[in-house]
Amino acid sequence: MNTTDAKALLKTHISKVTTLTDEQFDYIFSHFQYQQYKKGQTIVTEGRPVNCEYFVLSGCLKSFFINDELKMFILQFAMPTWWTSDYNALYSQHKATINVDCITDAEVLCLSNEDREKICREIHNVEYFFRWRTNKGYVASQKRLLSFMNNNVKYRYEELLALYPELYNIVPKNLIAAYLGVSRETLSRLYTPEK
Amino acid sequence: MNTTDAKALLKTHISKVTTLTDEQFDYIFSHFQYQQYKKGQTIVTEGRPVNCEYFVLSGCLKSFFINDELKMFILQFAMPTWWTSDYNALYSQHKATINVDCITDAEVLCLSNEDREKICREIHNVEYFFRWRTNKGYVASQKRLLSFMNNNVKYRYEELLALYPELYNIVPKNLIAAYLGVSRETLSRLYTPEK
DNA sequence: TTCCAGATGTGATGTAGATCACGTGATGGC
């Protein structure tokens, strides 16, 4: 993807929420940095500082946590026009406690914490945009939590696929299982006829 | 609590995050409405419209969901200086899908959706404050989700009490169980010596 | 072409927590 397309994607994304003049948009775009990654590459690493958040242009990322028994839990998949990072570490300026890596080859725009705060301070509508975006994330997270407490694996699996059908083709089942918080064996058994 | 104290509590709370002149604070405070509730009273009701979010001055609220089998799941407790509402319904202008009620007698300041948006638009630092607050909520929600997937009930119970020791004395165990997503019986058995 | 690692299926067995059932003690409304 060339810079023009990347710019258009971000602009369309932001325009759905707030209005910016072309000059304002050019200005904020100048704070983003284009980056390309290969399948399997790590973008955010546990234990290292986190400086940026990432706007996905193409491909698919995952943010995940590995516990002491080396079991992986996926917090979020990130498809084009989604944002991702270790927000806990980013906002509180701690080292990362989660990882972000690439499920497929991917292109992102990265925005540093300082630059986000700077453009939020400088342009009120940008501040509004990021408030809106975090609201969305918060509400989605609450819904997922509720579904976790309320629904069994099969329901949650179907809910996920209904919401993001494209994941079915891109993401291997063991990662879907790690998102649902279930073992890959159990996920695999969901649709086998009961003996 | 009188208006002066309520005002001071909100002001202190906001001042930790951003700076407002006295005039600005007086102005935004004029958009809040003081309300008093008795233990057990409902503030937000499933199926009804939601217009406001609530800043807790005193007492303890809970926001919760009741599923088809009448099982209750608690999304959040709200103690003094916490905010609560059905944010999903509030932002998207749908009817409430969750309830908010009072675990103890409580006093709140309520702020309508339109007024929040209005004061956010009018005062940049207020927009900043609400972005910051939602960030906090988002990060906390992600952490809880992770703990849910990663830790067993006992660990989550101790984590909750370590974070909010005051809940132990105020909130009955069946509600703690509903927050942890576990049956009250299991919670009750956590500390009985194994037979 | 060969080979190896990753993705997936499936059987056998273990276990955390759910559910049902019942009992006791506290408390608050009338």
Added chain:
DNA sequence: GCCATCACGTGATCTACATCACATCTGGAA
């Protein structure tokens, strides 16, 4: 002061899902 309701404990049993073990298939690297 009575009684209904709620909070809480605890035994017996059930079940969804985890874990371990092993097999098959596939695609990509050497």
